[in-house]
Amino acid sequence: MIKLWKVAVIEGDGIGPEVISSTVKVINALNETYKLSIELEFLEAGLGAYKKYGTNLPKQSQDKLFGADCVLKGPTTSLEGFGTELGVPVKIRKMFNLYANIRPFKPLPRASSLVNLDALIVRENSEGSYSGLEYRVSDQIALGIRVTTRSAAEKIFKVAFGMAEKRKKKVTLAHKANVLKATDGLYKEVFLNQARQYPEVLAEEAHIDALAHWLILRPESYDVIVAENLYGDIISDEAAALVGGLGLAASANLGDKYAMFEPVHGSAPDIAGKGIANPVAAILSFKMMLEWMGYPEAAHALESAINQTLAEGKKLTPDMGGSGKTEDIGNEVISNLPK
Numbered sequence: 001m002i003k004l005w006k007v008a009v010i011e012g013d014g015i016g017p018e019v020i021s022s023t024v025k026v027i028n029a030l031n032e033t034y035k036l037s038i039e040l041e042f043l044e045a046g047l048g049a050y051k052k053y054g055t056n057l058p059k060q061s062q063d064k065l066f067g068a069d070c071v072l073k074g075p076t077t078s079l080e081g082f083g084t085e086l087g088v089p090v091k092i093r094k095m096f097n098l099y100a101n102i103r104p105f106k107p108l109p110r111a112s113s114l115v116n117l118d119a120l121i122v123r124e125n126s127e128g129s130y131s132g133l134e135y136r137v138s139d140q141i142a143l144g145i146r147v148t149t150r151s152a153a154e155k156i157f158k159v160a161f162g163m164a165e166k167r168k169k170k171v172t173l174a175h176k177a178n179v180l181k182a183t184d185g186l187y188k189e190v191f192l193n194q195a196r197q198y199p200e201v202l203a204e205e206a207h208i209d210a211l212a213h214w215l216i217l218r219p220e221s222y223d224v225i226v227a228e229n230l231y232g233d234i235i236s237d238e239a240a241a242l243v244g245g246l247g248l249a250a251s252a253n254l255g256d257k258y259a260m261f262e263p264v265h266g267s268a269p270d271i272a273g274k275g276i277a278n279p280v281a282a283i284l285s286f287k288m289m290l291e292w293m294g295y296p297e298a299a300h301a302l303e304s305a306i307n308q309t310l311a312e313g314k315k316l317t318p319d320m321g322g323s324g325k326t327e328d329i330g331n332e333v334i335s336n337l338p339k
């Protein structure tokens with residue numbers, strides 16, 4: 001029997017509804033052409049939900065998440081300020097233990113790439129500097145606890161080495177064990193131990209600050225980069241800028257049984273409501289979902305259609321130097337899908 005994939009869809013805030021609407025049109029077109037078995041279930045989450053229900057992820061939305069196999073998520077705006085509730089992506093990562101954040105970066109046609117980078121960043125998503133253990137001790141002092149566990153390190157390195165085996169067989173660990181001797185020291189120890197199980201993969205380590213520098217000057221020396229939560233977050237934005245901007249950067253948050261796919265960018269309030277956001281990051285995130293579901297043919301077709309759309313450059317969005325609209329890109333991608 002063919003599995004019916006139930007996908008929870010969060011449109012999100014700011015440019016979220018715009019980029020997700022284009023992505024949903026692409027999903028519907030692919031569903032028809034490639035006879036995929038994907039059913040979408042929309043739910044409310046984010047700042048809009050917070051204003052309506054007093055929480056960014058109300059109970060009815062949580063129920064829909066539990067009833068789905070995975071999530072397609074648009075960007076959601078998080079409240080700032082100590083004591084405010086966790087952001088939606090953090091809540092969902094915790095609910096389903098989505099410990100691996102995967103972000104591919106590669107040259108795309110007409111993208112204003114600064115360097116020739118073709119790398120995959122594997123970011124640990126469940127602990128490290130983003131463990132959520134922060135305290136205001138007094139008006140003058142705040143403390144944060146950074147958590148590194150051997151089990152989480154082993155799991156993320158397994159993902160990184162597994163992905164490197166299918167790519168150029170090289171993994172670089174980004175760390176700062178010379179300063180953070182207990183936490184990053186444990187990370188490095190586990191990494192070097194685990195590397196012995198993958199003799200065909202070259203395992204390297206680099207201090208995160210040096211890596212940020214060499215990523216620009218020697219991008220070709222990287223393939224898979226694995227990093228703790230905060231480092232991974234920062235170098236992902238650097239990598240996105242290097243390959244053409246946040247409008248093109250996709251991501252997957254993977255657990256053992258559940259997954260969430262989302263563009264790397266935020267809600268971009270500066271361009272929200274104008275219909276000019278680039279939907280490619282969101283559409284490429286859906287492509288990653290197709291691979292995860294086991295639809296390699298449809299994923300390949302979608303990637304070709306995106307590449308063709310960008311290469312032809314008929315209606316690119318302003319971030320890529322054009323004057324096209326969000327929906328134009330989605331429609332072009334659909335018309336370029338191999339029949």
Ligand code: ATP
Nearest residue numbers: 076077246247265266267268269270271277278319
């Ligand atoms: P948030 O607080 O939700 O993270 P932000 O504005 O701090 O929002 P981003 O939304 O990631 O951060 O946007 C950073 C910049 O990148 C913005 O100036 C925005 O115009 C640009 N940008 C982000 N996403 C896109 C996109 N899909 N298309 C075009 N430009 C984008």
